[in-house]
Amino acid sequence: MAESSPPAVELSGVSLSYGGRRDRVLALGPVDARIEAGEFVVIVGPSGCGKSTLLRLVAGFAPPSEGTVHVDGAPVAGPGPDRGVVFQQPRLFPWLSVRRNVEFGLRTTGVPRAERRARSAGLLELVGLGDSAARRPYELSGGMQQRAAIARALAPDPAILLMDEPFAALDALTRERLQEEIRRIWQATGKTVLFVTHSVDEAVFLGTRILVLSRRPGRIVLDRSAPPRSAGPRTRPSSLALREEVAAAVRDAAA
Numbered sequence: 001m002a003e004s005s006p007p008a009v010e011l012s013g014v015s016l017s018y019g020g021r022r023d024r025v026l027a028l029g030p031v032d033a034r035i036e037a038g039e040f041v042v043i044v045g046p047s048g049c050g051k052s053t054l055l056r057l058v059a060g061f062a063p064p065s066e067g068t069v070h071v072d073g074a075p076v077a078g079p080g081p082d083r084g085v086v087f088q089q090p091r092l093f094p095w096l097s098v099r100r101n102v103e104f105g106l107r108t109t110g111v112p113r114a115e116r117r118a119r120s121a122g123l124l125e126l127v128g129l130g131d132s133a134a135r136r137p138y139e140l141s142g143g144m145q146q147r148a149a150i151a152r153a154l155a156p157d158p159a160i161l162l163m164d165e166p167f168a169a170l171d172a173l174t175r176e177r178l179q180e181e182i183r184r185i186w187q188a189t190g191k192t193v194l195f196v197t198h199s200v201d202e203a204v205f206l207g208t209r210i211l212v213l214s215r216r217p218g219r220i221v222l223d224r225s226a227p228p229r230s231a232g233p234r235t236r237p238s239s240l241a242l243r244e245e246v247a248a249a250v251r252d253a254a255a
């Protein structure tokens with residue numbers, strides 16, 4: 001039953017401080033949030049407010065200073081194949097082909113070669129790199145490298161995709177194309193996505209739910225469901241009011 005299944009991600013009284021006793025900085029929180037499976041949650045907020053910190057906590061790269069982070073009902077004890085991460089920079093291995101980059105995590109977990117091949121081929125098709133499997137990262141444009149990074153993150157078939165400003169370094173046109181693409185992938189795979197961005201337009205275009213964080217220490221100052229959207233014009237009257245509301249919250253947060 002849907003009602004009895006645990007949330008995909010649950011943050012309870014979560015905060016994180018960096019530094020030691022003498023230079024302690026509260027970077028995030030306290031934050032409470034319950035994210036259901038299949039949501040596309042976009043996190044927006046001023047620079048340095050703790051957005052990356054929040055994703056790192058869910059990824060299991062660091063434990064919270066206070067509170068608890070649960071994924072699919074279990075406390076997060078570290079990184080795991082149930083969570084895929086995409087960073088602002090693609091961070092591909094330059095000496096490996098695109099295919100081997102995508103298969104890297106599968107090799108280390110002992111997935112047999114035939115299955116690795118099948119999975120990487122399918123994922124490279126999914127992100128539009130079917131023809132580039134044998135190429136090296138330096139032979140690809142920035143947008144193509146980021147597609148490869150998305151395929152790599154999807155390879156272990158994670159239930160949750162954590163994306164930290166994944167399109168921020170791309171030119172506007174490539175960025176729009178990849179936004180369409182990630183929405184299509186999300187629709188096709190039904191994954192839960194946590195997506196950090198600086199861009200209100202990107203947030204409104206992608207999110208089924210938008211969280212706005214205050215300036216450091218980041219706390220949730222707005223939590224809005226976005227109306228479900230289907231393919232169509234990027235800007236529709238129904239999204240303009242939401243855009244204004246989110247933009248105002250981000251402005252207030254940064255002030």
Ligand SMILES: Nc1ncnc2c1ncn2[C@@H]1O[C@H](COP(=O)(O)OP(=O)(O)O)[C@@H](O)[C@H]1O
Pocket residue numbers: 018019025027045046047048049050051052053054216
């Ligand atoms: N490893 C670290 N050591 C000390 N301070 C850090 C560290 N990482 C981040 N911070 C600080 O924590 C705050 C939140 O950082 P971050 O989560 O990266 O913000 P955002 O992603 O929203 O820009 C910032 O003020 C940043 O300077």
Ligand SMILES: [Mg+2]
Pocket residue numbers: 051052053164
């Ligand atoms: Mg960041």
